[in-house]
Amino acid sequence: MTDQQHRDKIIAAVDKAFDEQTGFLADLVAAQTQRGQESSGQDLMEAAYKRLGLDVERWTLDPAELATHPGSGAVTVDYSNTEVVVGSTQAPTASGADAEDAGRSLIFNGHIDVVPVGKEELWTRDPYGGEIVDGHMYGRGVGDMKAGLSASVYALAAVQAAGLRPRGRVQLQSVPEEECTGNGSMSALLRGHTADAVVIPEPSGERVVGAHLGVIWCQLTVRARAAHAATMSEGLNAIDAAWVAIGKLRELEEKWNAAAASDPDFGGETHPLNFNIGTFHAGDWPSSVPDACTVGIRVAYLPDVPAEDAFAELQSCVADAVADLDGVSAELEKIGFFAQGYRLPQGTDAEAVLAGAHKAIAEAAGGDGPDELTRKLMAGYIDSRVFGCFADMPALVYGPLSERLHGADERVNLDSLRRVTKTLALFIADWCGVDEA
Amino acid sequence: MTDQQHRDKIIAAVDKAFDEQTGFLADLVAAQTQRGQESSGQDLMEAAYKRLGLDVERWTLDPAELATHPGSGAVTVDYSNTEVVVGSTQAPTASGADAEDAGRSLIFNGHIDVVPVGKEELWTRDPYGGEIVDGHMYGRGVGDMKAGLSASVYALAAVQAAGLRPRGRVQLQSVPEEECTGNGSMSALLRGHTADAVVIPEPSGERVVGAHLGVIWCQLTVRARAAHAATMSEGLNAIDAAWVAIGKLRELEEKWNAAAASDPDFGGETHPLNFNIGTFHAGDWPSSVPDACTVGIRVAYLPDVPAEDAFAELQSCVADAVADLDGVSAELEKIGFFAQGYRLPQGTDAEAVLAGAHKAIAEAAGGDGPDELTRKLMAGYIDSRVFGCFADMPALVYGPLSERLHGADERVNLDSLRRVTKTLALFIADWCGVDEA
Numbered sequence: 013m014t015d016q017q018h019r020d021k022i023i024a025a026v027d028k029a030f031d032e033q034t035g036f037l038a039d040l041v042a043a044q045t046q047r048g049q050e051s052s053g054q055d056l057m058e059a060a061y062k063r064l065g066l067d068v069e070r071w072t073l074d075p076a077e078l079a080t081h082p083g084s085g086a087v088t089v090d091y092s093n094t095e096v097v098v099g100s101t102q103a104p105t106a107s108g109a110d111a112e113d114a115g116r117s118l119i120f121n122g123h124i125d126v127v128p129v130g131k132e133e134l135w136t137r138d139p140y141g142g143e144i145v146d147g148h149m150y151g152r153g154v155g156d157m158k159a160g161l162s163a164s165v166y167a168l169a170a171v172q173a174a175g176l177r178p179r180g181r182v183q184l185q186s187v188p189e190e191e192c193t194g195n196g197s198m199s200a201l202l203r204g205h206t207a208d209a210v211v212i213p214e215p216s217g218e219r220v221v222g223a224h225l226g227v228i229w230c231q232l233t234v235r236a237r238a239a240h241a242a243t244m245s246e247g248l249n250a251i252d253a254a255w256v257a258i259g260k261l262r263e264l265e266e267k268w269n270a271a272a273a274s275d276p277d278f279g280g281e282t283h284p285l286n287f288n289i290g291t292f293h294a295g296d297w298p299s300s301v302p303d304a305c306t307v308g309i310r311v312a313y314l315p316d317v318p319a320e321d322a323f324a325e326l327q328s329c330v331a332d333a334v335a336d337l338d339g340v341s342a343e344l345e346k347i348g349f350f351a352q353g354y355r356l357p358q359g360t361d362a363e364a365v366l367a368g369a370h371k372a373i374a375e376a377a378g379g380d381g382p383d384e385l386t387r388k389l390m391a392g393y394i395d396s397r398v399f400g401c402f403a404d405m406p407a408l409v410y411g412p413l414s415e416r417l418h419g420a421d422e423r424v425n426l427d428s429l430r431r432v433t434k435t436l437a438l439f440i441a442d443w444c445g446v447d448e449a
Numbered sequence: 450m451t452d453q454q455h456r457d458k459i460i461a462a463v464d465k466a467f468d469e470q471t472g473f474l475a476d477l478v479a480a481q482t483q484r485g486q487e488s489s490g491q492d493l494m495e496a497a498y499k500r501l502g503l504d505v506e507r508w509t510l511d512p513a514e515l516a517t518h519p520g521s522g523a524v525t526v527d528y529s530n531t532e533v534v535v536g537s538t539q540a541p542t543a544s545g546a547d548a549e550d551a552g553r554s555l556i557f558n559g560h561i562d563v564v565p566v567g568k569e570e571l572w573t574r575d576p577y578g579g580e581i582v583d584g585h586m587y588g589r590g591v592g593d594m595k596a597g598l599s600a601s602v603y604a605l606a607a608v609q610a611a612g613l614r615p616r617g618r619v620q621l622q623s624v625p626e627e628e629c630t631g632n633g634s635m636s637a638l639l640r641g642h643t644a645d646a647v648v649i650p651e652p653s654g655e656r657v658v659g660a661h662l663g664v665i666w667c668q669l670t671v672r673a674r675a676a677h678a679a680t681m682s683e684g685l686n687a688i689d690a691a692w693v694a695i696g697k698l699r700e701l702e703e704k705w706n707a708a709a710a711s712d713p714d715f716g717g718e719t720h721p722l723n724f725n726i727g728t729f730h731a732g733d734w735p736s737s738v739p740d741a742c743t744v745g746i747r748v749a750y751l752p753d754v755p756a757e758d759a760f761a762e763l764q765s766c767v768a769d770a771v772a773d774l775d776g777v778s779a780e781l782e783k784i785g786f787f788a789q790g791y792r793l794p795q796g797t798d799a800e801a802v803l804a805g806a807h808k809a810i811a812e813a814a815g816g817d818g819p820d821e822l823t824r825k826l827m828a829g830y831i832d833s834r835v836f837g838c839f840a841d842m843p844a845l846v847y848g849p850l851s852e853r854l855h856g857a858d859e860r861v862n863l864d865s866l867r868r869v870t871k872t873l874a875l876f877i878a879d880w881c882g883v884d885e886a
Contacts, residue, residue, distance in 0.1 A: 128733045131672065131741045191736065229735045235568065237856065251726050255692070289688050290735035296565045298666045298727035298745040298785065299628065299829070300855040304568045308735040348735065392736070418737040419674065 014441040019372065021174035022441060026166060026434045029173065033166040033433065034149065034426060036060065038142030040158040041151035045124050048089055050188045053124040053158075054097045057186040060165045061099025064172065066184065070097045073189070073199050081202060083319075083402055085193025085229070086346040096196050098205060100183040101168075115179030115445035117207035119405075120164035120436070121197060121395060122214075123190030126153030127418050134420035148415075148423040155414025155424040160213030161186060163411065163429060167436035171446065180444035183207060190395050192229065192348040197395040201403055209362040209406045209443060210399040213436065214390075215414030218374075218428060220366060222387035223277035223355040224394045224409070225285065225312040228323055229348030232257060232307040232330060236340045250305040251294045253340045258307065260333035261287055264325065268313060275314050277355060277389055284391050285312045308347065312391060315353030323350070354397035354407065356387075362406040362443065369438035370410075373431050385410075410435070451878040456809065458611035459878060463603060463871045466610065470603040470870065471586065471863060473497065475579030477595040478588035482561050485526055487625045490561040490595075491534045494623040497602045498536025501609065503621065507534045510626070510636050518639060520756075520839055522630025522666070523783040533633055535642060537620040538605075552616030552882035554644035556842075557601035557873070558634060558832060559651075560627030563590030564855050571857035585852075585860040592851025592861040597650030598623060600848065600866060604873035608883060617881035620644060627832050629666065629785040634832040638840055646799040646843045646880060647836045650873065651827075652851030655811075655865060657803060659824035660714035660792040661831045661846070662722065662749040665760055666785030669694060669744040669767060673777045687742040688731045690777045695744065697770035698724055701762065705750060712751050714792060714826055721828045722749045745784065749828060752790030760787070791834035791844065793824075799843040799880065806875035807847075810868050822847075847872070 014022075026033075036056070045053035054070065061068050073091040078084040129139045129152050137143045137150035144150075149159075164184050171178060183205060187196030214221070234257060236250040265287040278284040291308035313322045327344045334342040356363065367385035374383040396407035413428035440446075451459075463470075473493070482490035491507065498505050510528040515521040566576045566589050574580045574587035581587075586596075601621050608615060620642060624633030651658070671694060673687040702724040715721040728745035750759045764781045771779040793800065804822035811820040833844035850865035877883075 127737055130733070130737065134672065134674075134740055191734075227736075235571065237571075249726060251729050288736060288738060289686065289732070290737055290739060291732035292688050292739070292742070293730050295726070295728035295745065296567070297628075297855070298747040299664075299725060300564055300567065300727055301725060302567075302727065302729070303571055303857065305729070308732065310735040418734070420740065 014438065014446060018174060018176060018441060018446065019438060022170050022437045023376070023434050025170035025173035026430065026437055029166055029169060030430055033162050034144070036165070037149060037154065037158055037162040040161060041142040041154050042140050044140050045126050045153065046128060047125050047192060048093060050124045051093055051095065054095050054186060057124060057161065058097045061097065061184055064099065064165065064168055066099030066101060068097065068099045070095055073195055077202055078195050078198060081198060083351060083398065084198050085195050085348045085350050087195070088347050094188045096188065096200055097186045098183055098200060100181060101178055102181045116209065116443055117181040118440065118444055119183045119185055119205065119207040119210040121185040121187065121210055121212045122157050122161040122164055123188065123196060123395065124161065124186045125188045125191050126156070127191050130420060136421055144426065147426050149426060150421060150423045152422055155215040155412070155422055156417040157214050157411065159215065159414065159424040159429045160411040163213045163433040163436050166433050167440055170437040171440050175449050176441065176446040177449040178440055178444035178446055181207065182440060182444060187395065194349060194351050194393065194395055194398055197398040201398050206403045206405060209408065210396070211436065211439065212394060212396055212407065212409045213411035213432060214394055214409050215411045215417060215424065216388060216409055217413045218370070218432060219386050219388040220363060221356065221390045221394060221396065221409035223315055224353055224390040224396065225392060226315060226317055226319060226322060226353035227349040227351050227393035228311045228319060228326070228346070230309050230311065230326060231345050231347045232309060233343045233345070234305045234334070234340065236303055250302045253334060253337055254294070254305040254307055256337065257330050257333040257342050258289060260329050261309070261326070264329045272314055278314060281389060281391070284389070285314070286391065287311050315355050317352065319350045319352050349393055351393055351397055352401055354400040356400070356407065360406040362408055365442045366408055366410060366439055369435045369442055372438060373435045377431055451875065451883060455611060455613060455878065455883065456875060459607050459874045460813070460871050462607035462610035463867065463874055466603055466606060467867055470599050471581070473602070474586060474591065474595055474599040477598060478579040478591050479577050481577050482563050482590065483565060484562050484629060485530060487561045488530055488532065491532050491623060494561060494598065495534045498534065498621055501536065501602065501605055503536030503538060505534065505536045507532055510632055514639055515632050515635060518635060520788060520835065521635050522632050522785045522787050524632070525784050531625045533625065533637055534623045535620055535637060537618060538615055539618045553646065553880055554618040555877065555881055556620045556622055556642065556644040556647040558622040558624065558647050558649045559594050559598040559601055560625065560633060560832065561598065561623045562625045562628050563593070564628050567857060573858055581863065584863050586863060587858060587860045589859055592652040592849070592859055593854045594651050594848065596652065596851065596861040596866045597848040600650045600870040600873050603870050604877055607874040608877050609886070612886050613878065613883040614886040615877055615881035615883055618644065619877060619881060624832065631786060631788050631830065631832055631835055634835040638835050643840045643842060646845065647833070648873065648876065649831060649833055649844065649846045650848035650869060651831055651846050652848045652854060652861065653825060653846055654850045655807065655869060656823050656825040657800060658793065658827045658831060658833065658846035660752055661790055661827040661833065662829060663752060663754055663756060663759060663790035664786040664788050664830035665748045665756060665783070667746050667748065667763060668782050668784045669746060670780045670782070671742045671771070671777065673740055687739045690771060690774055691731070691742040691744055693774065694767050694770040694779050695726060697766050698746070701766045709751055715751060718826060718828070721826070722751070723828065724748050752792050754789065756787045756789050786830055788830055788834055789838055791837040793837070793844065797843040799845055802879045803845050803847060803876055806872045806879055809875060810872045814868055
């Protein structure tokens, strides 16, 4: 464990730079990194990595390469502006192992992409303003997860400012596509970036994520007969037909949730598996009976279930739903996430080291947050499965308190962000080891 | 009544020009006169009117003028390319009356606008190809109502080709906006175009429309709380909330249909009043709970009910539906038709003259169609209410057999179109009177 004097210096360095960190966070929010528009945000990350003296790699996602991996999500958009940026304290090697390392290596992974703002009139703050009110910063993506990205940068900066150098290689990753496919982290993995542990500062409320669910994005397309509204009975409305299929999917959702009762992680949760009807589009004319309807659905399912199995069950559910509807066809396609869930193994060194760092900061904060590191469950997707399922790395998801993720007035608690940044800085020192620079 | 020799000449002239007429009809179909893109179709109509030697007027719809009339539909699009074309056998006067007329005057009204194609893959024919197969021409708008527009042109052409000149003024109108607001015909009326009768060759299957329903287009906007799919319970899905409101509207629909049982015209019909959910749009991200949902609804209601009364009942229904849903708001706006229904009075001369012309042609056709003119009901909107309700003109809707209006593979029966063109030509002669030119 890092000696107390070094720890104190690291913590003081986080405090000293925290105003700068929140300014950086506001800049990240202002970058409006919607899907496919992450470049300005990646510019900020690249510049930050360079200020830390890191070796920077930046590359564009390659759909052909992604297609070679079963855990990649369906590519439905142009990736020509979709880039990953990584910065490493030592030039990473192709194998990801570095023979020179005396300490354990570490990846901080975070995603730069944000979900859409939604109806702007439901926001009481500028969604890209980074406004600070009562100790919270507001904005789309401020919690999910630009605060975490800022924490990874300023944690390493604090170690450096304390006059220390990590003994193991530290790599910071800023990836796109976490909100839709997970292909950003997948691309980093396919490029050979691994380490002895990965930390993802998603907004977990200063707890560590013990498991997250599998997630599939699919699109239900229902076709039916069109007709004039005056003769509605001639045409079965595609909206009504889609509603029938959705009803059957809701039944499957309940069946899966019933099965979840015996899950080792999610067994105690109420309705952990949500099927979300995220988009619903039908029709182009009020007086015509719609002949087609497309529904974007996000399906969550238990860890350990292969994505292929979950998807096959969804497809058969939809086919059954419309089998008796004359003139109606229904099709289910993959349109994004095709991701199995992940369980953090019990008893890893990584989790123990994180627990120590967390406790030190929580105690110093005077009981403001929970003292002991506790586990929580995430009823959705996190990129940890990329590293956990496919590279056997302990994947720790641990980040600040945030609220209203994906909703209006999303915000992050800045005191929490400060604590998390300190915890992550100590984690670097404790996990990788440090030498005086 | 026109003498038999003249009648025979008129009928022969329709037959002689029928290939030309179907060519003209195919050109009209190819013009793809979607809403706001009617100009190329209006060019064809203007050219046809000029070939007939008519005085042509062409003007752009004026939203400010339309707003002065309670029967105008809500203007939600740019009208700068939305034009009416009329052609008259004598220069129309501002009052619409023409002191020089020795015979009765007549307007043929038809709409040039067509509804969208819908899912093109559901068509087995090119929607704009005007293909003829087994005696039918296929295409979007071919029945609704470009066939009728062609009939009005070639009916007058046949009278002229027979060496005759109508004694009363004949005006041909080609209007936009019949599929959404009725503002094209309304604009023609506001410009002072009236006559002793109007004939609208909508695809009525060679029957005359005794009544049509009132129609309102409205948009339901439901707002709810957004959230991440993983915490769906935090946000009430706007789609689910909209479905609740639609359920209440369906109850109102049933109530109105129950009341329709005692309607003098629609009392014998099964479920004459359809509320059509024509468009449904919600959400922009599969993993976000949608915070808003917009639903385009076409509502039909009984003639004699003022549009204001129907709309007020719809608004109160929607407000009640969401009153108990926490955090949900719902709003109903006018987005098009705001039109009362129309009943053709019993016993008009116009209907009697049409019945005579119809019977003459039906008998000559050898029992191919129904011999006696019968009435039918139209469970939707027709522009006849513009002239019938607001100018007290007998408004005769009478046109060819067509199928799958607003659906895929819309088509018109060409034998029927030929008969209708003959009937309308005889109607000109019988209603207006003719002199040898």
